Amino acid sequence: MATICVIGTGYVGLVTGTCLADLGHTVTCVDIAEEKIEQLQRGIVPVHEPGLTNLVQHNLYAGRLHFTTSYSEGLQNSNFIFIAVNTPTAVHHGRADMRYVESALHCIARELDHDAIIINKSTMPVGSGDAVIRFICDWLVHSQVSFAVVSNPEFLREGSAVQDFFHPDRIVLGSSDQLAAYQVAELYLPLRAPFVVTDMRTAEMIKYASNAFLATKISFINEIAQICTHVGADVKEVAAGMGYDKRIGRAFLDAGLGYGGSCFLKDMKALASTAEEAGVHPRLLHAIMETNHQQRRIAISMLTSQLETLRDRTIGILGLAFKPNTDDMRDAPSIDIIRWLTLQEARVRIYDPVALTTARTALERKGVCLDLVTFCETASEVAVEADAVVLVTEWDEFRSLDMSQMCKSMRYPLFIDGRNFYDVAEMERSGFIYRGIGRGTGSMSALSSLWKSIKTLETAQRTMSAEERESAPPASA
Numbered sequence: 001m002a003t004i005c006v007i008g009t010g011y012v013g014l015v016t017g018t019c020l021a022d023l024g025h026t027v028t029c030v031d032i033a034e035e036k037i038e039q040l041q042r043g044i045v046p047v048h049e050p051g052l053t054n055l056v057q058h059n060l061y062a063g064r065l066h067f068t069t070s071y072s073e074g075l076q077n078s079n080f081i082f083i084a085v086n087t088p089t090a091v092h093h094g095r096a097d098m099r100y101v102e103s104a105l106h107c108i109a110r111e112l113d114h115d116a117i118i119i120n121k122s123t124m125p126v127g128s129g130d131a132v133i134r135f136i137c138d139w140l141v142h143s144q145v146s147f148a149v150v151s152n153p154e155f156l157r158e159g160s161a162v163q164d165f166f167h168p169d170r171i172v173l174g175s176s177d178q179l180a181a182y183q184v185a186e187l188y189l190p191l192r193a194p195f196v197v198t199d200m201r202t203a204e205m206i207k208y209a210s211n212a213f214l215a216t217k218i219s220f221i222n223e224i225a226q227i228c229t230h231v232g233a234d235v236k237e238v239a240a241g242m243g244y245d246k247r248i249g250r251a252f253l254d255a256g257l258g259y260g261g262s263c264f265l266k267d268m269k270a271l272a273s274t275a276e277e278a279g280v281h282p283r284l285l286h287a288i289m290e291t292n293h294q295q296r297r298i299a300i301s302m303l304t305s306q307l308e309t310l311r312d313r314t315i316g317i318l319g320l321a322f323k324p325n326t327d328d329m330r331d332a333p334s335i336d337i338i339r340w341l342t343l344q345e346a347r348v349r350i351y352d353p354v355a356l357t358t359a360r361t362a363l364e365r366k367g368v369c370l371d372l373v374t375f376c377e378t379a380s381e382v383a384v385e386a387d388a389v390v391l392v393t394e395w396d397e398f399r400s401l402d403m404s405q406m407c408k409s410m411r412y413p414l415f416i417d418g419r420n421f422y423d424v425a426e427m428e429r430s431g432f433i434y435r436g437i438g439r440g441t442g443s444m445s446a447l448s449s450l451w452k453s454i455k456t457l458e459t460a461q462r463t464m465s466a467e468e469r470e471s472a473p474p475a476s477a
């Protein structure tokens, strides 16, 4: 079993380190955030990620998992060093901000006194692997040390990160040092996943191209949803009908208020920036980002068209995190929506099962006037005396809400379903004026009324023929 150091204990680093420890390796996770490390040393996981707390505690107490703020402690005896620090968008030109990576490399180069493989798990622009080699060569204090660099991009999804670690679709390894790539592959062997072993630039590009493709699917179906709205088709059924085609697939064809989170937007910007620097104008990438940005505004235009003004209206917001099963508020559509509402002097009542605390910080950072925002303790509270409710994040627990009761507690029964989560007919039966994304007048409602007319016609025909039979003169012998 290997001795591993993971630099950065965010969503990726903490999950990677913990799961590698669970595979039997000895892992030390290093982070500069002292409070976070202190919590983790006591088995407290600072983020909401299903299954992670149990796994951290189990491996911590088994003595395979350690947390520290000290690089020298973390690197001691480690033959594999994973870099999993954040690579946010830089201030200029949408580039990835590599300051955190560079600072980690500085510390590694200062402390490393034995041979090791450095593994780039953070999402880094194409060409970063070569830059990492140059940085380490330039800064290495113990010059006798030899090292290799392997790009190993991460594809886990927040909300199912532990599950994704143990059941990856593929593991991508890119390096100019094939032996190093195969040594990293050995760490993952128990996962029985397909390996893609390639050069560093290709591995880095696989990550960006994958995220760009997923973002494309989302923006594509959102544009189809817009067309559906205008032509009276139902995008949910369109997506279902398309998804049967194996060449297309059903995943990531859910129309809604667009994508958020820490990755898609920043990776799209970084890829576009890489393209521009390479002399390629990425028209499609820009269009995808533009469509996604507009998508959030749809909630506001739907509210305005129904309520005329938002001033002094009360709007309930169901779900705040950028997606269900996480407390991550990075680039969550809810932040923009709440900000736009408060800028128009609407009062906002908000609820999320786990993200209320992170939401407060995120809203404060965006300068939202919190005097206009009420943090509710239950989902149904957002509807009390509200003029509309908007579903922004589709948490499973919202399926079991008593919708009739919620509707009765509202001042005006408008429900904007930003994720097409609910059944149109059921919501209308509960008393709501229901508006989904791209659900038009609804082929389903058209179909069900057509179906009802056919049934009525059949019943009428049966009744008529029975009456006719009764009133008909007896056949003469």
Ligand code: NAD
Pocket: 007, 008, 009, 010, 011, 012, 013, 030, 031, 032, 033, 036, 084, 085, 086, 087, 100, 101, 103, 104, 121, 122, 123, 124, 154, 155, 156, 157, 158, 262, 263
């Ligand atoms: P994060 O912001 O949650 O965590 C980053 C951690 O790194 C923080 O705890 C921070 O304190 C620490 N850190 C920063 N500089 C450091 C340094 N010099 N030394 C030690 N620790 C340092 O980030 P994340 O969401 O885990 O993402 C990490 C990387 O993985 C990013 O490049 C991201 O694009 C990529 N990625 C993220 C996801 C995801 O779903 N979050 C999925 C795939 C890939």
